[in-house]
Amino acid sequence: MRNHRISLQDIATLAGVTKMTVSRYIRSPKKVARETGERIAQIMEEINYIPNRAPAMLLNAQSYTLGVLIPSFQNQLFADILAGIESVTSGHNYQTLIANYNYNRDSEEESVINLLSYNIDGIILSEKYHTLRTVKFLRSATLPIVELMDIQGDRLDMEVGFDNRQAAFDMVSTMLDKRQRRKILYLGSKDDIRDEQRYHGYCDAMTRRGLAPLRINPRAISSIHLGIQLMRDALTAHPDVDGVFCTNDDIAMGALLWCRERQLAVPEQISIAGFHGLEMGRQMIPSLASVITPRFEIGR
The missing domain is CATH 3.40.50.2300 (Response regulator)
Known part of the structure; x- marks a missing residue:
């Protein structure tokens, strides 16, 4: 069966559980009995099922997704930073949405607006100086913000860096x-x-x-x-x-x-x-x- 034809009810029938149990397992595996969860996971593996997270991102307060903005894909500096970020996110079932703004603050502004539209749980910025419009949107989003590589000047929320x-x-x-x-x-x-x-x-x-x-x-x-x-x-x-x-x-x-x-x-x-x-x-x-x-x- 192809992924787009498989429904939660299909998995529930094959696993001998209710559709609600399958839905609960996909959202929060620890809330389902261990044996039941293992059975559901086995069925999903056998039929190559990939959950569609879009509905959950719209309905739930948590999307398990972080936005990350970097100014260049060509600089090894930011590859090392991304490796550090993903060393933590991968162990907490989080995904990263990465945007490159090419050292252009107007491009950063556009990227911030786009990332916020995905209902991200937090955003990581590579610098501390932004357009006024970027700052306005970030403050309105009321989500965790981390600015990297600098500890000088005012900060929006949290900062990790050096002098x-x-x-x-x-x-x-x-x-x-x-x-x-x-x-x-x-x-x-x-x-x-x-x-x-x-x-x-x-x-x-x-x-x-x-x-x-x-x-x-x-x-x-x-x-x-x-x-x-x-x-x-x-x-x-x-x-x-x-x-x-x-x-x-x-x-x-x-x-x-x-x-x-x-x-x-x-x-x-x-x-x-x-x-x-x-x-x-x-x-x-x-x-x-x-x-x-x-x-x-x-x-x-």
């Missing part, structure tokens, strides 16, 4: 004090609030030591290729730079590759540091110095 400014300050301070660098340049990417926080942390470390901040920020989505271009531009404009702090590991890996191609010894001649501690950066030669962020744990 980007302090983390950048600590890394640049280490480069200045332990590596004895005097001219460190900041390589950014797009116009992003977390990038700005890291830049301010970099500036804090530089100005505290009486050093002038230097910045190249093309307002472009980060990539290894962009890092190669930025490093070339940086050393063309500032040939005496002896350190580079990058807003993320993609940029830093590109910078490292450019130095290797030009036979500039890292870290002997120039120090390079990134942000997030991605696995690919750790496997490079030499291994990339980076601020390690607990992405899986943040998602979990």
